[in-house]
Amino acid sequence: RARAMQKAFKEAGVSVDWVFSGRPRESYFDMETFGDFRCFKGLSFSINAGQIDPIKTVTEASFKLLLKDVGTLDLRGYDLIISDFEPVVAWAAKVKKVPCIGLGHQYAFFHDIPKVKNALASYAIMKWFAPVNFAIGLHWHNFGQQILPPIIEQNLSPKQATSKKALVYLPFEDTQDVIETLNSLPFDFILHSKDFAPGTYNNVQVKGFSVTGFHESLSLCDSVICNAGFELASECLSLGKKLLIKPLKGQIEQTSNALAIEQLQYGYVTQEIDAKSICLFLTTAKSTQVSYPNVSRLIAQWILEYPDKPFSDLVEKSWADVVVQSDLIEDNNVTPVRVA
Template sequence: MKFVFLVQGEGRGHMTQALSFAELIRSQGHELAAVVVGKSERRVIPDFFLQKIGAEVFPVSSPNFESDGAEKRILLGKTIFKNLGKLPKFWNSLEQINEILEETQPDFVVNFYEALGGWYHLFFQSKATWWAIGHQYLEAHPEFHFAKGRPLGKFLFRTHTRITAMGAEERLALSFLPKENYGNLQVVPPLLRKEVKQLSGSEENFYLAYMVNSGYATEVLDFANKHPEISIKAFWDKKEAREIEQPLPNLSFHRVNDQTFLQAMAACKGLVCTAGFESVCEAMYLGKPVLMIPVAGQYEQACNALDAEASGAGMASDSFDFGKLKNLTQSNFEASLEVRTWNFAWPRILRDLIEKHTIEKQVFENRANPTSPAFS
C-alpha cells in the first residue's frame, strides 16, 4: 500500500509521530510516497525530520498560532485575524496538496492534526482513504480531562480538532494509557520510535527542559541564575539560535536535535516541558518524572497536563520551577510498564486497519460494478 502524510509542523510532537508511523508502515512492506508539512514563517522544519522521514518533504503555508511579543502566550484574537489575512496562501497550499495526491495516487492519507487536511475535503475529492491521528481526538471520549472555566477555549479547541478530521474515515486517538474505544473513535497507543525503545535509562545530575515557544527561555534563565547548584539542558526551536548556547555554567540551550534530545531524556533526573503529548509519553516510557507547563492561552495544553497527571506522568505547574522536580517521582511507576506494553499493540492495529479498509473498498467496488467476477 502507498501512503502520504500530512503533518502539522508546530513543535516536534506531530513530526516524531510521523517518523514512528513511517517506521511502522515500512516494517509491514508499505511505501511512504510523500510528506506534506504545514508550517509557519517563524519556524523551520528540523533537520532530524528531513533526514529520517525517508520521503520527499513538501513544506506548505498552514494556519498556526500567533503568540505575544515575548513568544510565550498564545493570542487567540491575533491568531484568527492573522490567519484570515493568509487565506490566499492557504488556498495555494490546498492546491499543492491536491497536485501531490494526484501525482502520487496514494491508497491512504494520514493526517497528523494538520488543519489543511480537513479543509481539503471541502474543496477537493480524493480517492484515497484518510485517517486522522492525534492525542487531541480523545476530546470526544467521555474520560477526557477538560480544563475548567474556559468555555471559549474549549469550544475553539473542539471545533479546530473536528475540522482537522473532516473527511477522515478513521479517527485514531493517541492515549497515554489504554482506554475503551468510544463510538467510531479508536483509542490507540502513543507512537514511539525505535530510538526511544532502544534507550537504557540512567540518572545523571541534570534536568532536561523542552519548550515549544522560545519565550519561556527567560524563565529558565532566571531560575538557573538563582539556583547555580541545579544543572539544566534546555531544548528549543528558536529559528535564529546557534546549535548550542551556554549563557550560564549550569545552563545550556540546544537547537532541537532529536538524537541528542533523546539521549538527554534517557540520562536526566526529570523533564520540565510545555504540555505537549509526545515528550511526556517518551518520559513515561523511560520512567522519568515530568513537570508540565501548559503554554499560556493554549487550551489544548491545559487539557494535556490534566490527562498526563491522571495517567501518572507527573504534575502540572504554572512556571518552569525545576525545584519542584527534586521531590517528584513518577507517581505511578506502573504507568511506565503499561506504556511499554500498550505500545506493542501498534503492528496488529495497523494490520487490522488496512485489512478493514481493503475489504470495505472491495465491497464498494463490487457493488458499483455488479458485472465483476465477485457477482458472477
C-alpha cells in the same frame, strides 16, 4: 509519530508520500527518512511568552493560501490519505472525496476523555480543523474509549540516567527568563532551544535541535521539565522519567493534557515556570513508567486491511499488554497495574 509511522510503513511494504505544514521548510531538521517531502504554510498558533496570542494567530493566518493549497494538492493515484491533524491534506481529501484517516492525539478529544470544561467553541474548531472520514485518537490511557496508546519510536530505551541533571524543553516560553530561573537553583540542567546560542550558562547547558541529540540528552536525565504537549510526555512515560509539565495558556489540548496527567497521577503540573515549583519537583518527585507496545506497527498492519478489519480489534490488541509501574500512584508501590 511521523518517524515511527514511516518506519512501520516501510517494514509493511507501504509506499508513502509525506506532507508537512505549520512552519518553513528550513525549520525542519533530520528529515532524511521522509525523502522528497512537501511543505505548506498551513495553519498554526502564534505564541507569546508561554501563551497563545489569539489576535496575532488570526492576523497571521493565510486562509487564502490555505484554500489555494487545498485546491492544488493532487491526490490522484493514492489509495488512502492519513492526516495527523494537518489541515491542508485533510481538507484536500474531503473536497476531492478521497478516503482519509485521522491519526493523532487531537482526535482523542472526539471521545469522553479528561477535557477542560467551558471550551465548547474550541472543541468545535478542533473538529473542523482537519476533518477526516475515520478518526484514530491516541492517549496515555484508554479511559474506556475506542482510542489507542501513544506512538513512540522504538529505538528509545531506558538508559542509566543521572539524577543530578534535568532536561528542560520549553519552546513556548521566553528562553532568557527560563535560563535566569534555572540559574537560581542548585541543580544542573540541559536545555534544548532554537532561539538561544548553544553553550554553557552557569549550571545550564544549552543545546540546539536534533533528533539524536535530544534523545541523548533525554537518556542522561531522570527528570524532564516541559510544556504539556503529547509527544515528549509520552516518551518520558515510556522511559520512566519524572515529569513536570507546564501547559501553554489558552491552548485547550495542553490544558486538557495537564488535567489528564493529574487525574492519572502520571506526573506533576505547574502553571508557572518559577524556582519554587522546579525546586519542589526536583527534590520530591516520584516516577511513573508505562510500557506501551509497538503501536505504529500495529496501526500499519491494520491499515493494510482497512476498512475490512474492525477497529475494535486494533484497540483491544493495543492495550492488552500495557503495564503501569509507579511510585507516584497511591497504593501502587509494588504491584504493576495492567491497563484494562
